[in-house]
Amino acid sequence: MAKRIEATNVSAYYGGFKAIENITLTVEPKTVTALIGPSGCGKSTFLRSINRMHEVLPGARVEGNLTIDNQDIYDRDVDVTAVRRMIGMVFQRPNPFPTMSIFENVVAGLRLNGVKKKSILEEAAERALRSANLWDEVKDRLGKPGAGLSGGQQQRLCIARTIAVEPQVVLMDEPCSALDPISTLAIEDLMFQLKDQFTIVIVTHNMQQAARVSDRTAFFSIEKTGDPGRLIEYDNTQKIFSNPSVKKTEDYITGRFG
Amino acid sequence: MGDTPQRSAHAGTGGITVATGHEWAAGASARVAETPGNPRTPVDNGMGGGGALPRARSFGAERAFRGLTLAAGTAVLVIIAAIAIFLIARAVPALRANTENFWTYEGWSPNEAQPKFGIGTLAFGTVLSSALALLIAVPVALGIALYLSHYAPRRLGTALGFLIDLLAAVPSVVFGLWGRDVFINPVRDFSAWLNEYFGWIPIFGGDGPFGRSIMLGSLVLAIMVLPIITSLSREVFLQTPTANEEAALALGATRWEMIRTAVLPYGRPGVIAAVMLGLGRALGETIALAMTLGITFGVSFNLIQNGGNTIAANIANAFGEANDTGRGALIASGLVLFTITLIVNITARVIIYRRREFTESAA
Structure with a gap:
């Protein structure tokens, strides 16, 4: 249920603009890896390269090698939709489908996979909502619109929707940046539980959050605007936050830069 | 200091x-x-810095504008009421003079000493031709709209969208002329072919002549309502939040599955509104149908034989030579058309309203 991600010399482009350059790192299964760095340093771009969401934008492309348990996900013969089913994604802003009920939102991915049987869908929805710590709050109103929930609940609904299809990896792109501290805490607790089952990669601007939730931390940075983002340092979270080996990392985490 | x-x-x-x-x-x-002097002394410069609050103005642009908008709003009601009163006042005497049943009689001779006219065949023709036109136009329009919004390269999409909008600007009399003189030929050949091979289906039966039929009228009508539905649907589809589209893609949806999961449900109320606007135009369309239909009085589902008529086309054709009763009869038919349009609009509102819980949060 959890897989190793290996990136080798990954570069990503938006048309002619190179957003990240030669990123090489390995994400171990069943860990939480945090990507930190100043705005525009390409951490979200790298995250979106992992499940091939980067190429959704017109003119965007990725170079280099990205494997999940030694399977090249950019191989010509690989079905893009299969990659995205294996690697789920939670976005910065909660984005439940506005026209769907809470239940329909959770099972949307299963329906896309062709699951039709009501009993299977109901079981999967309950399991996903329980995993997302949302079941008790919504079990009596599964037929109500998902967009009627609070921001924090919506984000947990989106997490439930992502894990309902039982992916191997869950990517989170600043999942708490639109949430209040209490909802943020709920999602951080959730990450702790989820890493028993999934490999989690999270982009965050909040360094305390990175320090709290992650096992490994990757620090990205850019020289100046217009330059591609590079991986500066990648190590155990404790090492990065207590005794980083690169000066730039230290400057960033102590707030002297970025 | x-x-x-x-x-x-x-x-x-x-x-x-x-x-x-x-x-x-x-x-x-x-x-x-x-600042020299005691800085705590309030300076009355009229900017709310201190001193007594200024009095509320009793008259100003705010009130004038409110009055103006209120007058505009009231004017709409007054105009609608005036039209309704005029229509009813003219229609009632003609309906009294009618010697046949207004709802069921198949024919339109209100100008004779014994006026005989019935709305049934006309209302039937109106609904049939409009429904057929929508049946043809809606799938095509939605296909074009989706292609323009989600498949075509952006530049091509914009250019094609502009062309579609141009199609909406063509006057209906031009469509009528084109349908009557040009489009009728392929339709006639196609009708004959349908009649030969599918004549056993009643809607394609009959012995001819073919051409100036419900089919020609509906096809011309379909082309006329196509740009309205396409243009509005495209706008609605383009408004789908990127976040929702990405959510679907990230769940492993293909392009078409993403459209089905995120775009179509989001656009549904807008598409319904677009279709209703198209239907409104189809129901009220006058001159194009007056020129392409066969103008007969009779209830028939046959689509390819010469024939067919609608309320609006009948008004255009018959108004010139109508006497007092004739005009009253035509106005009565106009009232019926107005009612049909009203029912259609209310139905659309109900459909949209029933999903409001979901669509409001989508807005």
Whole structure:
């Protein structure tokens, strides 16, 4: 249920603009890896390269090698939709489908996979909502619109929707940046539980959050605007936050830069 | 005055710079302190700095504008009421003079000494031709709209969208002429072919002549409502939040599955509104149908034989030679058309309203 991600010399482009350059790192299964760095340093771009969401934008492309348990996900013969089913994604802003009920939102991915049987869908929805710590709050109103929930609940609904299809990896792109501290805490607790089952990669601007939730931390940075983002340092979270080996990392985490 | 500058020096973050003479760095408090005289004396400069609050103005642009909008809103109601009263007042005498049943009689001879006219065949033709036109136009329009919004390269999409909008600007009389003189030929051949091979289906039966039929009228009508539905649907589809589209894609949806999961449900109320606008145009379309239909009075589902008529086309054809009763009869038919349109609109509202819980949060 959890897989190793290996990136080798990954570069990503938006048309002619190179957003990240030669990123090489390995994400171990069943860990939480945090990507930190100043705005525009390409951490979200790298995250979106992992499940091939980067190429959704017109003119965007990725170079280099990205494997999940030694399977090249950019191989010509690989079905893009299969990659995205294996690697789920939670976005910065909660984005439940506005026209769907809470239940329909959770099972949307299963329906896309062709699951039709009501009993299977109901079981999967309950399991996903329980995993997302949302079941008790919504079990009596599964037929109500998902967009009627609070921001924090919506984000947990989106997490439930992502894990309902039982992916191997869950990517989170600043999942708490639109949430209040209490909802943020709920999602951080959730990450702790989820890493028993999934490999989690999270982009965050909040360094305390990175320090709290992650096992490994990757620090990205850019020289100046217009330059591609590079991986500066990648190590155990404790090492990065207590005794980083690169000066730039230290400057960033102590707030002297970025 | 003596200790005030000192206090302001501690107030801002730039205390030291104040002391060296850069008064702006410490913020406004430093400037107040340097004003000669007691800085706490309120200065009545009319900017709300101090003193008594100014009185509310009893008349101004605010009130004038409110009055203007109220008048505009009332005018709509007055105009609608005036039209309704006029229509009813003219229609009632003609309906009284009718010697046949207005709802069921198949024919339209209101100008004779014994006026005979019935709305049934006309209403039937109106609904049939409009429904057929929508049946043809809606799938095509939605296909075009989706292609323009989600498949075509952006530049091509914009150019094609502009062309579609241009199609909406063609006057209906031009469509009518084109349908009557040009489009009729392929339709006639196609009708004959349908009749030969599918004549056993009643709607394609009959012995001819073919051409000036419900099929020709509906096809021309379909082309006319196509740009309205396409244009509006495209706008609605383009408004789908990117976040929802990405959510679907990230779940492993293909392009078409993403459209089905995120775009179509989101656009549904807008598409319904677009279709209703198209239907409104189809129901009321006058001259194009007056030129392409066979103008007969009779209820028939046959689509390819010469024939067919609608309320609006009948008004256009018969108004010139109508006497008082004739005009009253035509106005009565106009009232019926108005009612049909109203029912269609209310139905659409109900459909949209029933999903409001979901669509409002989508907005």
